[in-house]
Amino acid sequence: MLMGLSNVAKGASLFTAIALSLGGCATTPISNEQIAVAKSSVQRAEQNGAPELAPVEMSTARQELASAEKAAADHEALSATQWAEKANVDAQLAEATAQERRAHKAATEFDASMATLRQETQRSSQPNQ
Amino acid sequence: MKTKLLTGMGMALILGACVSMPQPNAALENARIAVQAAEADPNVNKYAALDLDVARKDLSNAENASLHHLDAEIAQSAYLATQNARLAQAHAAAKADDARVAAGQVERDQIMLAARTREADNAKLAAANSKQVADSALSQRDQANEETARVQAELDALKATPTPRGMVLTLGDVLFDTGRAELKSGASRKVDQLAQFLVEHPDRRVQIDGFTDSVGTDSYNEDLSQRRANAVRDALIARGVDSSRIGTEGYGKSYPVATNSDSGGRQLNRRVEVVIGGNNGTPISPRSGF
Numbered sequence: 001m002l003m004g005l006s007n008v009a010k011g012a013s014l015f016t017a018i019a020l021s022l023g024g025c026a027t028t029p030i031s032n033e034q035i036a037v038a039k040s041s042v043q044r045a046e047q048n049g050a051p052e053l054a055p056v057e058m059s060t061a062r063q064e065l066a067s068a069e070k071a072a073a074d075h076e077a078l079s080a081t082q083w084a085e086k087a088n089v090d091a092q093l094a095e096a097t098a099q100e101r102r103a104h105k106a107a108t109e110f111d112a113s114m115a116t117l118r119q120e121t122q123r124s125s126q127p128n129q
Numbered sequence: 130m131k132t133k134l135l136t137g138m139g140m141a142l143i144l145g146a147c148v149s150m151p152q153p154n155a156a157l158e159n160a161r162i163a164v165q166a167a168e169a170d171p172n173v174n175k176y177a178a179l180d181l182d183v184a185r186k187d188l189s190n191a192e193n194a195s196l197h198h199l200d201a202e203i204a205q206s207a208y209l210a211t212q213n214a215r216l217a218q219a220h221a222a223a224k225a226d227d228a229r230v231a232a233g234q235v236e237r238d239q240i241m242l243a244a245r246t247r248e249a250d251n252a253k254l255a256a257a258n259s260k261q262v263a264d265s266a267l268s269q270r271d272q273a274n275e276e277t278a279r280v281q282a283e284l285d286a287l288k289a290t291p292t293p294r295g296m297v298l299t300l301g302d303v304l305f306d307t308g309r310a311e312l313k314s315g316a317s318r319k320v321d322q323l324a325q326f327l328v329e330h331p332d333r334r335v336q337i338d339g340f341t342d343s344v345g346t347d348s349y350n351e352d353l354s355q356r357r358a359n360a361v362r363d364a365l366i367a368r369g370v371d372s373s374r375i376g377t378e379g380y381g382k383s384y385p386v387a388t389n390s391d392s393g394g395r396q397l398n399r400r401v402e403v404v405i406g407g408n409n410g411t412p413i414s415p416r417s418g419f
Contacts, residue, residue, distance in 0.1 A: 097219050099220070106227075
């Protein structure tokens, strides 16, 4: 879903570039849309544990989103679009990194529990006498 | 291709105006390395092929921009390629761990099932063992019961009758010639049975008491009854019964079992009684009373 949005965003960015080459550094609704996409990715990352598990990526994404919003406010449409693209991908990366660390932790704990289980069954399968 | 070129030119124009970019070649090199690393990651091919496609497309955009020296687009696309490649690896690593846990859970379930099965088997085995113990006790009891029954049957075969002193087997006077103490050949079957019983039950003692009718002197009768009892004892010893287990006594005309006033009664009184003791080897009390 996000990937799709990201591709749309890229297509839109080219389109924006063309539009801008004609109109100069004007704010367009397209950059606002990209900022909205990035913002939603940042929020999703924030809700999925990225601030705790991927603080570096999360912080990068937030700064990039802020830069995109500032560029948009300054009517720098291309810059806003590019910052929004970066914020979007870094927010996704923050979320995925958090997910990766959670999965890794779960897998490590699972391995430990399996090792214990194997030891126990090995012990109990041996004769009592 | 033409539109891309056009776009690139447009981007370059704008970027030159609005954004200052880091060294594009270093960014492009980073992107190539990141995409290659993702491509070399088997988990990425398995679990994050779509992410990798996005990263490749970004890298391809950056390479195209590089051909045309569009620095700003190189930097942007290279950055996106790098981050999308990392994204692919992060997604792939998470999914690989998830898959490993899912597979492990199947194995864990199997191990736990096997453990439960083994516990059940052990319980069954324990139950079987205790049943065997119980069966064995039961069979020992049965054997003891059988033994008792067999002894009883044997005593029955000897026509022994229970008395307070023990089982009493009476050998009638037909086993002896009148006035003689030698066992007649017809006695051998009964004595054989008795001897066999005593050999099979070495814990039992035996008391052999001789009796006569009232014809003749007391001393003659006592002597005759003693000799007859001894004759039976000797026959048992000859058949393998230890002499220490055998006691003898001659009671003469004492303890008649019938009248002495007719020949039928006197015949019953001329007898040898064999008392068979209990299976604990206790001595047999001497004849007294009645």
